[in-house]
Amino acid sequence: MNFELTEEQRMTRNMVRDFANDVIKPRAIDIDREAKFPIDIFKEMGKLGLMGIPFPEEYGGSGGDTISYALAVEEIGKVCGSTGLSYAAAISLGATPIYLFGTEEQKQKYLTPLAKGEALGSFGLTEPNAGSDAGGTKTTAMIDGDEFVINGEKCFITNASFAKTLIITAVTGKDEQGKNIISAIIVPTDTKGVTINSNYEKMGVRGSDTAEIILENVRVPKSNLIGDPQKGFKQFLSTLDGGRISIGALSVGIAQASLNRALAYAKERKQFGKPLSSFQAIQFKLANMAMEAELSRNIVLKAAWLKDNHKSFSKEAAYAKLFASETAVRNADQAIQIHGGYGYMREYEVERFLRDAKLLVIGEGTSEIQRIVIARQLGC
Amino acid sequence: MNIYVLLKKTFDTEEKIIINDGQIEDDSAEFIINPYDEYAVEEAINQRDEHGGEVTVVTIGDEDSDKQLRTALAMGADKAVLIDTEDDLEDGDQYTTTKILEAFFQDREVDLILAGNVAIDEASGQVGPRLAECLGINYVTTITDLKIDGDTANIDKDVEGDVEKIETSLPLLVTCQQGLNEPRYPSLPGIMKAKKKPMEDLEIDDLDLEEEDVEPKTKTVEIFLPAEKEAGKILEGEVEDQVKELVSLLKNEAKVL
Numbered sequence: 001m002n003f004e005l006t007e008e009q010r011m012t013r014n015m016v017r018d019f020a021n022d023v024i025k026p027r028a029i030d031i032d033r034e035a036k037f038p039i040d041i042f043k044e045m046g047k048l049g050l051m052g053i054p055f056p057e058e059y060g061g062s063g064g065d066t067i068s069y070a071l072a073v074e075e076i077g078k079v080c081g082s083t084g085l086s087y088a089a090a091i092s093l094g095a096t097p098i099y100l101f102g103t104e105e106q107k108q109k110y111l112t113p114l115a116k117g118e119a120l121g122s123f124g125l126t127e128p129n130a131g132s133d134a135g136g137t138k139t140t141a142m143i144d145g146d147e148f149v150i151n152g153e154k155c156f157i158t159n160a161s162f163a164k165t166l167i168i169t170a171v172t173g174k175d176e177q178g179k180n181i182i183s184a185i186i187v188p189t190d191t192k193g194v195t196i197n198s199n200y201e202k203m204g205v206r207g208s209d210t211a212e213i214i215l216e217n218v219r220v221p222k223s224n225l226i227g228d229p230q231k232g233f234k235q236f237l238s239t240l241d242g243g244r245i246s247i248g249a250l251s252v253g254i255a256q257a258s259l260n261r262a263l264a265y266a267k268e269r270k271q272f273g274k275p276l277s278s279f280q281a282i283q284f285k286l287a288n289m290a291m292e293a294e295l296s297r298n299i300v301l302k303a304a305w306l307k308d309n310h311k312s313f314s315k316e317a318a319y320a321k322l323f324a325s326e327t328a329v330r331n332a333d334q335a336i337q338i339h340g341g342y343g344y345m346r347e348y349e350v351e352r353f354l355r356d357a358k359l360l361v362i363g364e365g366t367s368e369i370q371r372i373v374i375a376r377q378l379g380c
Numbered sequence: 381m382n383i384y385v386l387l388k389k390t391f392d393t394e395e396k397i398i399i400n401d402g403q404i405e406d407d408s409a410e411f412i413i414n415p416y417d418e419y420a421v422e423e424a425i426n427q428r429d430e431h432g433g434e435v436t437v438v439t440i441g442d443e444d445s446d447k448q449l450r451t452a453l454a455m456g457a458d459k460a461v462l463i464d465t466e467d468d469l470e471d472g473d474q475y476t477t478t479k480i481l482e483a484f485f486q487d488r489e490v491d492l493i494l495a496g497n498v499a500i501d502e503a504s505g506q507v508g509p510r511l512a513e514c515l516g517i518n519y520v521t522t523i524t525d526l527k528i529d530g531d532t533a534n535i536d537k538d539v540e541g542d543v544e545k546i547e548t549s550l551p552l553l554v555t556c557q558q559g560l561n562e563p564r565y566p567s568l569p570g571i572m573k574a575k576k577k578p579m580e581d582l583e584i585d586d587l588d589l590e591e592e593d594v595e596p597k598t599k600t601v602e603i604f605l606p607a608e609k610e611a612g613k614i615l616e617g618e619v620e621d622q623v624k625e626l627v628s629l630l631k632n633e634a635k636v637l
Binding site: 007008010011012014015018019047048049050052053057062063064 | 447450451454565566567568569570571572574575
């Protein structure tokens, strides 16, 4: 066993850490307060090759691995949950399905601009009546000649307002048992009949764009179908497996940032003539926060390592997402507690960590869904 | 153009300095490229992009120093040289470093050598100028602008906040000051390419040097941390009384009046 990062992984982490501290961190409070998607930051990240870390050079990517990508998400998440979420979603959900299941032509045409950071991608799965129950998708894609005609509504879709391409899941027919066949189809956002609204008032990750998509008689070529026309559902389940690693990594970032802030404050703040960090009640909190952040990081990196080594990683990805996101919520909550009244104030940023972390136990599969995934892997 | 950068690794500025047995503990410390040397790397890359040629980054250190060299390669330098002295030298000073570099540059064609103004650890700022003297080439320290045209270099030199304009000729050694440029982040493609770039490993034997040739000229007598800052004093009461107390404290306690 070897826990050392490779030279490339270490350099990637250090570079993203420097970039996050210099460029993103000073704006994190405003990004949250103004709920404004920092598109300029994404352009800079694109120039540094960050939008294409896990994709090969032939499609405009950087030829990195999942571990490097997870380290990058953690570093961004440490300073800004909004930027971290949009970053993770752009790569894991917006671009990865095309890389994993797309045809050569689809990769050249749609993946390359995403990997180069010239455009953002977005993945439309959730619907008003199909959240955890993705099988309950109502959006339909009917074949008419050489085209799909898509009708339906998607909600809570990350990055959609700024995306050039959407990957939309839709019912394309019924199988022999009469069950819906759900497929994934590429829909450029400038296609006629696509309406994207971003009117949500969110609790956290406020600077990450979240939108609803309305599809009215949207026509795209049949060739925009991604992968196997029968196995669309299975495909995006495996997309979600990969996405879970990145949400785990983002959670580690918030969990670590919560610890860092709480520890620094506890050492500085004096009550009863002594620093808070000298009180055992506070020490125990800090010890738990540090331990759980590190354990979260371990499982995230293990899941990433399994994926990089082409081993099965579904269960570990669910562990990583579940444990790390719940750790992020706990650590952010404890960080506020350690800060006392100051922690409740925006200026001290730890209250933002909690609002941002709450999304991570909901998005890309709730904690409850993760437990179902794990239980199924156990053979239940 | 043959461009060389002298690079040193230093403690990460976030690191806490711990002294144990009169030595600075560096076992678990994170190291970075000396921030002033980052300006040198950036400038070297820019000059190469403008005039052509090759950038070689040179460091003296131990086997872990390859990390900082790889980062410089990821930023865009072409080649790196690590002169590993860990097994051969107990300790060294600016004389040691200068002697080793002098031997290294002995039979190399050099147009431009860039170094940091100072290293943030020992902050002597001596290696650059002393090396230039040994090599018999021109040098300018603390530069904030460099324009090269043929063999002529036009330089802005920072002199305590003012600017001195200097014209000189290549071959040339300069040391880089804050304000010269904004060092780039190594891009992901740069990081991926860094592994494939050549890195040469040398020891002092390879430079025909013996330990005695580079023996330090200075002796470190003691290493200690600065005295801890005491909490400030806040004066209270009527302004007039406060002023009186302040004057008395400055006279009697601080003894500055």
